[in-house]
Amino acid sequence: MALSSKKHHREESLLELERKAWQDAGLVLSTTSNEACKLFDAALTQYATWANNESLGGIEGCLSKLKAADPNFTMGHVIANGLELIGTGSSVRLNKELDSAMRTMMTLSKSQPLTEREKLHVSALDMFASGQLPKACDLWEQILQSHPTDLLALKFSQDTYFYLGYHIQMRDSVARVYPFWTHDIPLSSYVKGYYSFGLMETNFFDRAEELAREALAINQTDAWSVHTIAHVNEMKAEVKKGLEFMKETETNWKNIDMLACHNYWHWALYFIEKGEYEAALTIYDNHIAPRCLSSGSMLDVVDNCSMLYRLHLE
Ligand SMILES: [Fe+2]
Structure with a gap:
C-alpha cells in the first residue's frame, strides 16, 4: 500500500x-x-x-x-x-x-x-x-x-x-514534481515511469529509456515502464531489440492486469512490422482476445479492435 x-x-x-x-x-x-x-x-x-x-x-x-x-x-x-x-x-x-x-x-x-x-x-x-x-x-x-x-x-x-x-x-x-519524489516516498519509482513516458512522447528516447530502466531496477513489475521501453523500441524501429525485451520481461508484467493486454499488443506490433502475421495473430489469440473478453476494459477493447484492423489492412 x-x-x-x-x-x-x-x-x-x-x-x-x-x-x-x-x-x-x-x-x-x-x-x-x-x-x-x-x-x-x-x-x-x-x-x-x-x-x-x-x-x-x-x-x-x-x-x-x-x-x-x-x-x-x-x-x-x-x-x-x-x-x-x-x-x-x-x-x-x-x-x-x-x-x-x-x-x-x-x-x-x-x-x-x-x-x-x-x-x-x-x-x-x-x-x-x-x-x-x-x-x-x-x-x-x-x-x-x-x-x-x-x-x-x-x-x-x-x-x-x-x-x-x-x-x-x-x-x-x-x-x-519529480524532484520532490525522493526514494523514501512509496511508489516514487512509478513516478519515474510516468516521467519516462512523457519524455518518450516528446521524442527524448534515450533519456526516457534510461529513466524507465531505473524504475524497473527498483520494481521490475512496473508494467508502465516496460510499456515506455516498448514505445522507444517502436519509435526507433528497433524491432529485434523490442521483441527480445518483451520476451525477457514477460513474466514480470503479464499479471499486471490493467496493462498486460496493451503490452502484448505492442509485442504483436513488432511481428506485424516484420511481416510475421501468424506470430502476431498467435499473440492476439493467446493474450489479447482472452484478456479483452475477461476484463471488458475500454483499453483492452481498443487494443483488440486495433490489432484486428491492422491485421485486416495487412
Ligand atoms: Fe502504447
Whole structure:
C-alpha cells in the first residue's frame, strides 16, 4: 500500500498511523475513519500501478469497502468518481449512476469543512465531468504546486493530458514534481515511469529509456515502464531489440492486469512490422482476445479492435 513504509511495528496502533501517515505526508484526509484512509490508499496504489490486487478485493472491492467505512468521506467519493470518469471514460450524460454519484459528491463537499486541496480535487472532477478537461488539469496543477506528492492529482492529470494529446504538458507536469519524489516516498519509482513516458512522447528516447530502466531496477513489475521501453523500441524501429525485451520481461508484467493486454499488443506490433502475421495473430489469440473478453476494459477493447484492423489492412 502506498504509505506502508510509514507504518510502525506496533500492531495495535497500525490503523491510527495509517491515518496519521497521510497527515505526516502533508496530505490530510478529512475523515475520522482510519479504515477509510487505508482503503483510499489501497485503491490509489492499484490505480497508480495498473494492477488490481485480488487479495485486497481489487479496486472495485476497495471502493465499496471505502464507501462503507465512511459514506461521508469526500475524497473517497473523489477517487471513486474520478476512476469512473477518467479510468473508464464514462460520461455523466450517458451514465445516470455516475451522474448521481457526482451530484452526491458535490453536495457532500459543500456540507463539510474540507482542506483547500480536497476542494480543488472536487472542482477538478466537476470540470472533467462537464467536458472541460484542460480546466480540470489546471486545477490538478494548482494542487501539485503546493502538494507535489499528491499522487491522485498527478495520475488524474497525467491520464487527462494523455487523452487530450497534450504530450508536452504531460511531460512538464511530472517534471515539475519529480524532484520532490525522493526514494523514501512509496511508489516514487512509478513516478519515474510516468516521467519516462512523457519524455518518450516528446521524442527524448534515450533519456526516457534510461529513466524507465531505473524504475524497473527498483520494481521490475512496473508494467508502465516496460510499456515506455516498448514505445522507444517502436519509435526507433528497433524491432529485434523490442521483441527480445518483451520476451525477457514477460513474466514480470503479464499479471499486471490493467496493462498486460496493451503490452502484448505492442509485442504483436513488432511481428506485424516484420511481416510475421501468424506470430502476431498467435499473440492476439493467446493474450489479447482472452484478456479483452475477461476484463471488458475500454483499453483492452481498443487494443483488440486495433490489432484486428491492422491485421485486416495487412
Ligand atoms: Fe502504447
